[in-house]
Amino acid sequence: MSGPLNNLKVLDFSTLLPGPYATMLMADMGAEVVRVESPTRLDLVRVLPPMVGKVSAAHGYLNRGKKSIAIDLKKPEGIEIVKQLVAEYDIVVEQFRPGVMARLGLGYEQLKEINPNLIYCSITGYGQTGPYKDRAGHDINYLALSGLSSYSGRAESGPVPLGFQVADVAGGSHHAVMGILAAVIQRSATGVGQHIDISMTDAAFSLNAMSGAGFLAGAPVPAPEKEYLNGGGFYDYYETKDGRFLSVGGLEPQFVQKLCLLLECPDRMNQALSQKPEDQAAFKSMLAEKIKSEDMVYWTEFFAKEDVCIEPVLNLDESVKHPQMVERNMVIQVGGEGGIDQIGFPIKFSETPCAVEEPGAILGAHTAAILEGLKYSEEQIESLQKQRVIKRI
Structure with a gap:
């Protein structure tokens, strides 16, 4: 063998x-x-x-x-x-x-x-x-x-x-x-x-690598949509016009900057990078509205050649045929x-x-x-x- x-x-x-x-x-x-x-x-x-x-x-x-x-x-x-x-x-x-x-x-x-x-x-x-x-x-x-x-x-x-x-x-x-x-x-x-x-x-x-380490160091008990990585920030899933979803994960400043330029909202960059819950909520609302305006195929093609950490949520039939998996x-x-x-x-x-x-x-x-x-x-x-x-x- x-x-x-x-x-x-x-x-x-x-x-x-x-x-x-x-x-x-x-x-x-x-x-x-x-x-x-x-x-x-x-x-x-x-x-x-x-x-x-x-x-x-x-x-x-x-x-x-x-x-x-x-x-x-x-x-x-x-x-x-x-x-x-x-x-x-x-x-x-x-x-x-x-x-x-x-x-x-x-x-x-x-x-x-x-x-x-x-x-x-x-x-x-x-x-x-x-x-x-x-x-x-x-x-x-x-x-x-x-x-x-x-x-x-x-x-x-x-x-x-x-x-x-x-x-x-x-x-x-x-x-x-x-x-x-x-x-x-x-x-x-x-x-x-x-x-x-x-x-x-x-x-x-x-x-519990991230939230557990933080809690044991004195941070509050983690709760749904309160952490940066569990929906409390713009790192999340967003529905498209045709009822599909996109994953948005570009947290780092260079990805945020490119995303805001691509979506023609450069003035939102500071908001996206802010730690304030109200700023994150406002940026998420804007992002959700934009993504809901087009279907998944449009956004997949739109972001295909861009290094912004955005990918479509595929079903298994689509995943097994994806060029990367193949x-x-x-x-x-x-x-x-x-x-x-x-x-x-x-x-x-x-x-x-x-x-x-x-x-x-x-x-x-x-x-x-x-x-x-x-x-x-x-x-x-x-x-x-x-x-x-x-x-x-």
Whole structure:
């Protein structure tokens, strides 16, 4: 396999989004990832519409490049298989509630006895400690508790449910990969693995980079449309004549100056750069009126060659066809000719480019091959199948 992580082997016990997204990133970068799945309790993403043939589009994406072994972890024979795998794999990713893996005999303390070099990453909503550690939650709950939702939205209507999972992906998935790779670097120096405790709420809380830093330094509690970057200034979205929107983000003086010249209102520059709320409100009102006077295509063409940090709000159909996305290879075909179109890998490596070959595998597609690699005979594999310890294709 290509990619900079092609010397890493990962056992992935996670489901749904956070863990699978993290291990997808690692698989994209060349790691060998084996999903350890239940033969009877499906990962719901496998049946999440829309489907591409018999494959869920989401599952085909989130689990691309991974192998699948179906093992019943409630049976001793299944636990024994995992323990044999742990001796050969150097990273475990799990997403159960705290204590579940330990009760199965697969907790970090138990598995590091088998493999002292093991890096073991646990991804949960609230972490392995604290009063909420056993509490159920979803992305919207983690964002709510983190404080992020309190100043994201509109003053009149409050926070809005986002169309993408910030705490799950930017929080859980990305921080998990960061933690795992940091532990890999540490292990290369010391030979010792470790347990990584990822809380999606902690990770979301850490995203309070600007407003959180200001508040802790003595600034007022941030609120919707009160901060310069959340609608309190002219940095915002503006509706066009045809009901579409433009994003206006040029905060720096050189961008403001050019914008005011282009819109033939140079006298408004000082107003746009003012910190006074009344000046910002006046400039925003003027900007909104001007932008509402023409449709989105007009403004897109108007600003196309101007360096003012203004771009149209595209829908996904428009985004995947945008020249920038096309040039950056951000939509790829996975599975060969006639395969599935998927989102491309966002990191470009000059020496170890990433190659995605197959979408998410059928449940148990690699069970037999993996067991054969552990020296199980055909008779043993067939016996485990009959006992419903495993499922193979």
